[in-house]
Amino acid sequence: GPGGPEARGRAAGWRWAAYGGVVAATALLHVFAVLMLAAHALTLLVSRAPRRVWWGWGSAAAGAVGAVVPLALVARRQSAQIAWIRHPTPGRLWAVVEEFAGPSALVLAVNLLLLAIAVIRPRRRTLTAVALPLICVPPVLLFALALHRPCFHERYLLFALAGIPLLAAAGADRLAEAVAGRPAEAVTGRPVETLAGRRRAVVAAAGVLAIGCAFAWQFPLHQREREPLSRQDDLAALAAAVGRLTLPGEPVLYDPPKERRIAIAYPRPLAGLRDIALATPGPASGTLYGVDVGPAELLRRLDGVRSAWLIAADEPETRGPKAPVLTGHFRLAYSLCLPGVRLERYVRAGPAH
Template structure:
């Protein structure tokens, strides 16, 4: 879409440069350090699900992750030829670059080329943009769809033909199918049309497009409501969430936030626009404010908010700041010479201030965990043929993402592998069968999530309770390695009690509650050096 827009603008090189330069800058930032040397848990889900067959992906979506179904299907052909971390993240880099181009194109179309150039560059150097440009998840693609749909809305509102409205509706529908939280984009666009006081024909066309989007999205909403347990970890947001989102949209450095907000405040208000005209503030202000505000408000009652769900709203912030900067320079008694270059240098200064954050973001430890490190740890400590118990079952994600480190080990609890079972982590044996398997072992390696070794954790799943109970009652910890995101612990069976043998220990009776006691997996030894 950016390419077509640039081709139509070939007669005006400033417009083409204003769009293409942010795209190239975003590509450079996105490709910088793309192979971090490790996936974290969410990326690992994308990696292992997208490499399944299409029927297996479809089977999975009936029970979990339906909200990401279209993204997994799109990633399937991407990862088929050369699966790896670069291929996993490359679509997000392209999505972020496209978004930078769309933001620039909006600034050019609604204001002037220099506004588009400044806005596109400012979007590209924002740390939040760079972070999600290197995530193997759908959010950068959702942001691209939202920005593209906003550009199509501007075009459709000035047209009397149905074609632009069909393109707008189709783009919004695909964006919402990539992630249903993008549906709030329709509220932002409705606010834009209301602020612009568009005629009735525009409202009729937009309502028809919105209804079509709702009909397309309805099956996904119904299915995902049945999978709402996946977002049970979300908390009710507070004022701290608002402050954090503000810092993410502008950049967390105070040297950046204050000028950014001042410039955004200088942008012409939407109420001052001519009736029926979509001005830049009328488009950008609802885009940046409405989706986060609505999701934050709803999440006070039913927690659904996470900052990545509203990444697409970020596109409005650089547009407002660039418009404010344009208004400032045009109101000066004497216009600054080389004003376009001055704005580019100002964005370069913003990039320099935030460069340390962008550099740190390319280190694997900046993510919640590093599954490559977990796999390497298992490869170093666990010998082929040794039994391994994952606690809980989702700890198996390291073995699914990086199977080399777990090659040849015996997965004690696994009954049906993840692809065949239509689950993310596989179907495990029932409690009775798992007890019988564990009874035949004299030692077992435990790969545990950090929360699973905490004293307060008590799982609702009976198979997970059996893991805790048997390991607590019948095994003792021998050695342990702790790394960020995982605990690897070797357990050996307690010696059988022999009367008259003072070195043997009695085996405790099994707890009727399914767990030996309130402690988490016995008393572990100190970490290995």
Template sequence: MAVAVPGAVMLAVGLWGLHRGGMWRDEAVTYQVARRTVPQIWRLLHGVDAVHGLYYLLMHVVLAAAPGRPGEVDLRLPSVCAAAVTASLVAALGARLARPRVGLWAGLLFAVTPLVGHYAQEGRSYALVAAGAAGATLVFVRAAAEGGRRAWALYGGVLAVTCWLHEFAVLLLLAHAGTLALARSSGRVWRGWCCAAGGVVLSLLPMVVVSHTQSAQVAWLTEPDVETAQDLLRQYLGPTDGVYWACLALGLLGLTRLVGRRGEVTLAAVALPLAVLPPVALMLASQFTPLYVDRYVLYALAGAPLLVALGADRLAGMLGRLWSHGTGTAPRSPAFTLAGVLAVVLAFTHQVPLLRADRVPGTRPDDLGAVARAVARVLRPGDPVLFLPAHARGTELTYPEDFKGTRDVALAEPGPASGTLYGREVGVATLRRRLAGADEVWAVVEKYAMVRGYRPRLATERAKYAVLNQQFVLRQEMVVDRIALRLYVRPIRGGDGQP
């Protein structure tokens, strides 16, 4: 029960509002790539998104198995299931290292945390990485207690697969090393862990090498600061003030027995390094090369509810002793367990508005479905379309039926055939020739590209802007989230050849 109930609750929270509307661009990339053939995916990974390669291959299988044409729910369902598994694994950690009620409380807290609910409904790899990290931590605890080559080999295998889902899961090794240090583990345990950790790192080297050449993909990231760390702590413990301060106090109380007997792995010694070391390490590394985003260390969140539940157990123990001292009778344990569950329910009700808002269409950075619906209302078959810049084509690739019959003026070769995300575009001369006979052009434009002074790096992109501004005038514009749909028309020329 202590393990199953949190998983069931997480499943219910994840399924609630799962069909919230259109995909946003990161989900759209998953959807587009996963629907390619395996050779096409393999070719793409040599140039972009190698860090998500295993996830794309898994989603290729999932979407291929979906009945009919797969949609948003099919894309997000694996993340919901992974989050439910993670909640159960968090509960299993608490039950193994403390007692069943600690596991129950921790698993439930994990399930009702808004940040977890957010990524449980994303068609990206982060919920699966969290499940793999929690599973690896549970196997790690067993291996540290029982030893044996098989246990450490299983640990290394689970963690290696998790790291191939996202390479920053390798920071989990820091958390586990911190646990062994706090437990004052024997040399035999350290040797077993080092062998497993070495195998994980070696297996990950090919991805590290390839992904390093693709680092331009994260050039938009900035250096994290103290405010970034404070925001992450609040996301881990609860965004609302009441939940945050209560959980912070209980989490600190949970640290009172951080170190046990020599060689003993305590729950606090697992939870604290898990919650702290991966995000801190990534933030510190990002002072030199910005790499930090909260979703990259989502798996570390599991440590926070474990500490909070452990603190609640400490508080329950103190209250029990006070009760016994005052009445001469021991309090019944189920009463405390139920009280803890009710406290989690109260935390959940406090955060329901946040969870509900997260399920409203348009709460993600953009909604490509809304853009596609706008396109379907105004474009006609045969209309020429320009995407500025090229990655604005993601809307068409995700919702091709809304662009049916239109002409992509700048496209030379589609993404699957060219081994790119958004296709290969024509040269400047070809683009000008294709636009020469057009009386009007629809442009799908990223909002940042409409800022005065914006100058694209590629010649074809600059040519798009030059032709539109020199030969056409803006007739109509609709803005949806971060994308504008613009109609440009060629001025009518008079008899003297002048507009």
């Protein structure tokens, strides 16, 4: 019949096919999203899913992985384009928590409290079993992979972000239930159904008020996020300064090579400058920012140069070998500090060879 085992099996098959299609489409948009399958596997494990569910999920997951493998192979050949990413530290995992559950300290604290309530006192264990692995498993797996090949970045984990609001909502629901309590007809003399309806209305109103307060609290932060001064760097201002201060043919160095992004984003002001440290351009090297020469070759190229410009990241831990080469043979004559980046002009300390 229409509701028999065969019909239910066909319906389940279509659902698993749809699941596999959604996972494949998501991973084709970003290959690291395939890590959600590991989170879903843990969900099935802690939920003690029956064998037929494992079979359906495994078939759908295998199909999704098969669809993504060609993209993964192509991406692996182009992995040099993310050579600018450094080996992660454990603090990067906490940075993911701050990025996804923040942005302010108060919002972060409230979210962590709600997450803890949802995990410790779950009202719907199925929701916790889905959301918690989604938050934890992909970041940990990507972090482990990045220890071998640096590829860890917060934006590569946006697909896992959904787990935090799900758990926060579950924690808020559990907290509201605990605060409201259960009506007792014997105490109030009113029907339980009437009091329960009023309680639900009060809880719903409190939820709407909480969401409104959270939005109002964070609205100034979102406004500041869109202002020029909130940027970690200001490439437009730097490009304008380069165009105003430099002359065609002058040598320029980017330290680290990632700072060539200014030439990619604003090529016109830097078009006449000579990238003296570049060994192989980005397209030819298969990288995003190109490959530089070593310190010895750079020193040879600087032989006879009277002055050079340095565009450097304003982060000492990311500085490469170019600044020491310059400071050993040149003196700093000009410096312009902008958010996240510096423009410096060096002139030779002694006579050029």
